[in-house]
Amino acid sequence: MPTVSIGRDRLFAALGESYTQEDFEDLCFRFGIELDDVTTEKAIIRKEKHIDEEADDDEEIIYKIEIPANRYDLLCLEGLAQALRVFNKKQEIPTYTLADITKDKILQMKVKPETSRIRPFIVCAVLRGVTFDEARYNSFIDLQDKLHQNICRRRSLVAIGTHDLDTLQGPFTYEALPPTDINFVPLKQTKSYRADKLMEFYKSDMKLKKFLHIIENSPVFPVLYDSKRTVLSFPPIINGAHSAITLQTKNVFIECTATDLTKAKIVLNTMVTTFSEYCERKFEIEPVEVTYDDGKSYIYPDLAVYDMEVPLSYITDSIGVSLEVEQVTSLLTRMQLHAEPTEPSDNQCAIKVHVPPSRSDVLHPCDVMEDVAIAYGFNNIPTRSPASIKPLPLNELTDLLRIEIAMNVYTEVVTWILCSRKENFALLNREDDNSAVIIENPRSADFEAMRRTLMPGILKTVGSNKDHPKPIKIYEISDVAMLDESKDVGASNRRHLAALHCGATSGFELIHGLVDRIMEVMAIPFVPVNDNTGYYIKLSQEPEFLPGRQASIVVRGKQIGNFGIVHPQVLNNFDITDPCSFVEIDIQALL
Amino acid sequence: MAETERSILGFLQNSDQISDSGQFSSDHNLDHDQVKNVIKSLQAFRYIDAQEVIRKTWVLTEEGNKYATQGSPEVQLFSAVPEEGSISMVELKVQHVEDKMKGLLLQIQQGKEVDKDGIDFLKGRKKLIEQVKWNGYCSIKKGPNYAPERRKVSTDLTRENLENWKELEFKEYNFNTKGAPLDSGLLHPLLKVRKQFKDIFVQMGFEEMPTNNFVESSFWNFDALFQPQQHPARDSHDTFFLKAPCTTRTLPEDYVEKVKRVHESGGYGSRGYSCDWKREEANKNLLRTHTTAVSSRMLYALAQKPFVPKKYFSIDRVFRNEAVDRTHLAEFHQMEGLICDRGLTLGDLIGVLKDFFARLGMPKLMFKPAYNPYTEPSMEIFSYHEKLGKWVEIGNSGMFRPEMLRPMGLPEDVQVIAWGLGLERPTMILYGIDNIRDLFGHKVDLGLIKRNPICRIGI
Structure with a gap:
């Protein structure tokens, strides 16, 4: 997207209002442009020359504003300020008119047929009684530059020439001649060049060399003359020095040569509509008649609404x-x-x-x-939301963790919620603390209660898979149930994660490593003991684990689970003949 | 070592305590350093309790030892004087001297206490005594795990030692370090995020478009989207054009004709771009610059049958001929969602965007007018970034232009609302990565892939 640099104070003067930067940004946001950067002319120069110097307080603030790529009318202060004034209801929409000029007085531009071989179109207009000052003049030059860069596609589609009309004598001709037939003094030079030599000369010009390719290989070069054979311009390369506009210029002749007529008209209209506000007769533009060799003639600019x-x-x-x-x-x-x-x-x-x-x-x-x-x-439009579904975060997290544990080469098991009272407590070396949900009418001892932990189901699975090659690495993420005073029914579920390693050795360090991995995937950092910003591991004393080989997992100060070598007594209770390590974590606490 | 251990444990079997490890060592003719090591180890396993003591003691230097046997130099000189007046020059003031130095030195040599005056006296002379630290243990008693004989020390419960677990002794485990590293396969964070986005689209009722075609023609990538042929995006410094295959072989001719017409002279209520539309330009093959190329194919296909509303999405690779830097790559992933239905409004678009981004944890959105050749209205999506304390652009959206939809043959009252955003930027923000090349491509840090957490977008 193109960016224009505008002096903040001049912009605010043009808007008839001063803004805080925040308020101006808000105005931009609503209108659809963006304040990209706030800088100063000197800061830009310092940056270009890599000078490290303190900024002066009195440096003019420059706003760099991003403009949508299809809004050519906003590419200069004049157009932008006008659009914002109208948006803020501070100005009426201007009406652009063509000066009422008689057929015999209208400026003429004759197009020679050879131009069709290289750059077939031209459109022109005149701004009368323009008052330039330095800022306006610079803005006028900058706008041409922005248009050349954007819609003109680096002058390949359209090239703009602006001239001091009082130095010229109409009617004008637009021709295409062999390079050796064109001689003139180009802008910023003092001596006359032949066009082919000039092309050679500009090969070392950083700015102009990029445009040479547009006509380089053509046998004829486009050129504009006035009635005294003074060269106005050599499009799309350079204007003549003779008709250069200055701060004193009153009457401006604008010509746009092009390979794309539509874009040439847009460029010309952008030039004349933005700068006609400085004309003696505001918003009035003097037309020019362009006549082609076949006799067809057109009046430009085309200001038709x-x-x-x-x-x-x-x-x-x-x-x-x-x-x-x-x-x-x-x-x-x-x-x-x-x-x-x-x-x-x-x-x-x-x-x-x-x-x-x-x-x-x-x-x-x-x-x-x-x-x-x-x-x-x-942002004031009432919104309508389409019907859609939202998954339960707890189950989403469960599914993501299930995959992570499986990727650590643990096999998933799905065990029963129902168990015996013995399995819930006694077989785990635990006292029955009356925290379990108890079934009144169990059909068998297997279904007396709901599991308080995932441990009995996991251990029963190992006990039933004696012949399975070791190590056995299994896991389950599922709900346990417990009595809960805070619930209407007096009981609630908790989502637990359990994993077990069983083999020739207990694999205690591997289960410890799995705990670390679970914490890593939950983005919880490992911290020293008693630090509440992450997780740490603390020796614990739970009856189902072997003393000295068990620990609590503390996350942000809260104990959320335990791991350890399963107590040999417990192994024996579940008929397991190989050592096991086991971890169980309340993952709901991590949500 | 084992003998020392047996001595200590055996002694405590019948006695209350060992009052001093040094004394114990000399009584039992054991090396005190070894005794100390054994005490330390037994204490760690709580076989015994013991208190460490440090004593500072004085010992004799080589010279001190010499004087302790031979007497002080002065007394030696005195003793060297013959009994009766043979040395005339010497007049003995006393007939007998007491050798105080020797006495003190002998006391120290025997390990006896010497009072402060005595020490000061010896310190007054050069290099006779020096201070050494002595450490050992006192009040060594039975600990809670006391047994007359040490049980076997294990590091783990194993199949072999499970039988006699009651007799096992475990080495202390260090819970202040991490557990053993795991051997596991891990997923790339970019695709973890893609999965979450994909889930969100599916939950919102969107079906996935087939985007497994990187090579596209300019026609579907640009022209079908009413992107003018002179648009800067179609320059070679923005787009990768192809040498092989350089042009597309076929295009749907009657549709091409309609697209050409709408570009050149408009129609369907539009003025068009009033400029020449060249078939050669449309035929040029390229690497798709956006997945909207696929959207245009899908919408065209939709328009060829009786109309049914659709919600489509895609997340796939796109290509730009851009300089690679910290935030730009020549290829990246684009996410796109679109809804095609009768009577859709800008209010629907804002509503669906609010729903979509709220699921990503971005509930505060603002919309800024913008320009895009194939959408009108076009809105840039801004989200309030709590940490930065400002609004940041997070995506683009809009309603597809009638100049794009009508030539395809979609009914006049059918609107398409759509939005797009990159996959890399949200991933980089989520995982705190500030250089895109660390995330995506062969220069990726494999450690980063292994360390990263699950993607909790919307969870």
């Missing part, structure tokens, strides 16, 4: 707000689009939109609809 009829319902239905016709027209006015309701027909309300020549970006009613939405405020 493009009328578009847009149904009200199209606008409101696309945005999703209900607006009256008057609201829509007044919103469009703020976007520099004149609009009025049409005569209603078939109960259809429609709006006639007059697209000014400065708004080449408006192609379709959807562009009008967007401008209504911008003026209304994107």
Whole structure:
């Protein structure tokens, strides 16, 4: 996206209002441009020359503003300030007019047929009674530069020449001649060059050498003359020195040569609409007649307003707000689009939109609809959310952890929730602390209670797989149940993760390593004991584990689980003949 | 060592305590250093309790030892004087001298206590005595794990020692270090994030588009999207064009004709770009610059049948001819979501975006008008970044232009709302990576892939 650099104070003066940076950013955001950088001229020079120097307080603040790529009319202070003034309802939309000039007085541009071999189109206009000062002059030059870089595609599609009309004598001719036939003094030079020599000369010019390829291999070069054979310009390379504009220039002749006529017209319209505000007769542009060899002639600039009829319902239905016709027209006015309701027909309300020549970006009613939405405020539009589903975070986390544990080469098991009271406590060397949910009418001793931990199910699985090659590495992530006073029914579930290693050795360090990995995937850092910003491991004394080979896992100060070598007594209770290490963590505490 | 251990444990079997390890060593003719080591080890396993003591004692230097046997130099001189007046020059003031130095030195030699005055006296002379630290243990008693004989020390419970686990003794385990590193396979963080995004799209009812075609024609990548042929994005410094295969072989001709017309002269209510549209330009093959190339194919296919509403998404690779730096790569992943239905509004688009980004933990959104050749309105999506304390751009969105949809043959009242964002940036923010090359490509740090957490987007 193109960026324009504008003096902040001059911009605020043009807007008739001073802003804090924050307020200005907000205005930009709503209008659809962006304050990209705040700097100073000297800071830019310092940066270019890599000088380390303190900034002076009195340096002029420069705003670098990002402009949407299709808004050529905003590429200079004049156009941007006008658009924002209109947006802020501080100015009426200007109406651009062509000076009323008689057929015999109109400036003539004759196009020779050879131009069709290299750069076939030309459009021209005159700005009369312009008052330049240094800032306006620089802005005028900068705008040409921005247009050349963007819509003109580095002068390949369109090249702009601006001239002090008072140094020239019409009628003008646009010709294409062999390079050796063109001789003139180019801008910023004092001696005359022949065009082919000049091309050679510019090969070492950093700025101009990139444009040489556009005509280099052509047998004829485009050139503009006045009636005294003074060269105006040698497009798309350089203007003549003779007609250069200065701060004193009053009458400006603008010509755009092109390979793309539409873009040439847009460029010319952008130039004349933004700078006609400095003309003696504001917003009035003097036309030029361009006549081709076949006798066809055209008056430029083409300031015709493009009328578009847009149904009200199209606008409101696309945005999703209900607006009256008057609201829509007044919103469009703020976007520099004149609009009025049409005569209603078939109960259809429609709006006639007059697209000014400065708004080449408006192609379709959807562009009008967007401008209504911008003026209304994107962030004020009532939203409609489509139907969609949201998964349960606990189950999402469970599934992600299941995959992580499996990737550490543990095999998943799914065991029963129901167990015997013995398995819940006694077989784990535990006292029955009456925390388990007890079944009143069990059909067998296997279904007396709901598991308090995942441990009995995991141990039963190992006990039943005696013949399985060792080591056995299994895990389960599932719910346990417990009595819970805070619940209406007096019981609740908790999501637990359990993993076991069984083999020739207990694999205690491997289970410890798995604990570390679980913490790593949960993004919980390992910290020293009693540090509450992460997790640490602390020796514990639980009856189901072997003394000295068991520990608590403490996460952010809260104990969330234990791991250890399963007590040989417990192994014996579950008929397991190989040592096992086991971990069980409450993952709900990590959610 | 084992003998020393047996002596200590055996002694305590019948006695209350060993009051001093030094004394015990000399009584039992044991090396005191070894006794200390055994006490330390037995204490660690709580066989015994003992208190460490440090004593500072004085010992004789070589010279001190000499004088302790031979007497002080002065007394030696005195003794050297013959009994009766043979040395005339010497007049003995006393007939007998007491050798105080020798006495003190002998006391120290025998390990007896010497008072401060005595020490000061000896210190007054050069290099007779020096101070040494002595450490040992006192009040050595039975500990909670006392047994007359040490049990076997193990590091782990094993199949072999499980039978006699009651007799096992375990070495102390260090819980202040991490456990054993695991041998496991791990997934790349970028694709972990992709999976979460994919899940979110599916939960919102979107179906995935087939995006397994990197080579695309300019037609589907640009022209079908109403992107003008002189648009800067179509320059060779933004897009990779192909030498082989350099052009597309076929395009749907009647559709191409409609696209050409809408570019050149408009239609469907549009003015068009009023410039020449060249088929050769559309035929040029390229590496797709966005997955919207696939969206255009999908929407065209949708328009060829009786209309049904669709919600599509894709997350796949796109290519840009850009200089590679900390934040840019020549290829990256684009996520795209679109809804094609009758009567969609800008309000629907904002609503679906709020739903989508809220699932990513970004509930505060703002929308800024923007320009994009194939969407109108176009909105840049900004999210409030709590840590940075400012609004940051997170994606682009818009409604597809009628100039794109109508030539495809979609009914007039059908709208398409769409949005897109990169996959790398959110991943880099989530995993705290500030150089894209650390995340994606062959210069990736494999350690980073191994260390990263699960993607908890929306969890």
